[in-house]
Amino acid sequence: MKKIFLLLFVIVSIPAFSQHLTSLQYSMGFGTGDLGDFIGKPSFRGFTLDYRKLVQPNVGVGIDAGWNVFYSEKGYDVYTIENLSYSGKQYRYNNQIPVLFAVDYYMNYDEAVTPFAGLGLGTMYSRRNTDMGQYTLEEEAWHFAIRPELGILYDMNEGVSFSVTGKYYYGFEAGDLPSQGYFALNFGFVFKR
């Protein structure tokens, strides 16, 4: 996992040019629907890595990528299916990795404070692990995903903005899993070059 972060670090460190926005944000996730039922606790482990190129003064297109891991530790419990009962402590993990094409519309881009709205379409990889004892039940899916977004940029100095964004990821039923959705609240920095 650390190698992946280092690779991402290298990627975002590549010098970019004007009208390019690269952002790295800390992300908190709040599961909804099936994901929220499986893990009720919010995720405080995640990040997003976004890139936009301004194709018009107020319109940016690019790619969104991110990762959120939801985790909960269940107390001792008995799980019964027909005549079989299995008891112990259960550890639940749900990894969400969206990769999306995105379009953003910026209101008054040249101002110090820039609200914006966006939409993303793409895929979201879900991996759900249910661990008990030395065994894990692993379920995976590559969802078709949609992601509306609202955010705000605040210029800290020339070329660097602080950003707050709210995103809702929704992946349609696929693979081993039903539809998966979660809100993400993100804080971070946007580097304009």
Add this chain to the structure above:
Amino acid sequence: MIVKKRSVSNAVMAILVVVLAGCYPQGPEYVEDLDVVLTNFEDEYDFGSKSTYALPDRIVKITGDVAEGDDPQFIPDATADLILARIEENLTALGWEKVDINNNPDVLVTPAAWETTTILYYYDYWYWWYGGYYPWWGYYPYYATSYSTGTLLMRMIDPDVVGANGNPVVQWAGAVNGILTYAYDATRVNTAIDRAFDQSPYLKTN
């Protein structure tokens, strides 16, 4: 000026990367967190109408290398006594009466145990590549670790109910599995045995 900006940007990103990389959830912390109990039963069998059982005074250790005609191995008597006493306590609480094997018990309770060791072996695999160039670095650097798990299987069979293959049908089975530690932890084992019976309320006799 540009250099300074990059430096600030990279520093911010470096901090975020390090913070995020260190926070993947770790899961279980103690060996007992990995203890699990599995039970299964035949739903057509009327446990409530039975009342007596027989229990051996030793627990077979399944090793997988006993040839036909050999005597089985057993786990140490001191350990077996503790486990058998706990099984007996639970069955008594469910209304069962222990009788000798010669007194025509309704069911037989047959415990068995086995141990599995998993060895995790690592070596610095890239040695094949640079080792030839730097032979003074010595042999393949390697390190190994292992863990053992223990399983206690309790089975209840009715000697009068025989399956199509001629063997008695297992009417109830309870398996307790966990990581073994150096010392016998009676609390852990007793808790797991209790759980096997707690999650099998249908064993209660009338």
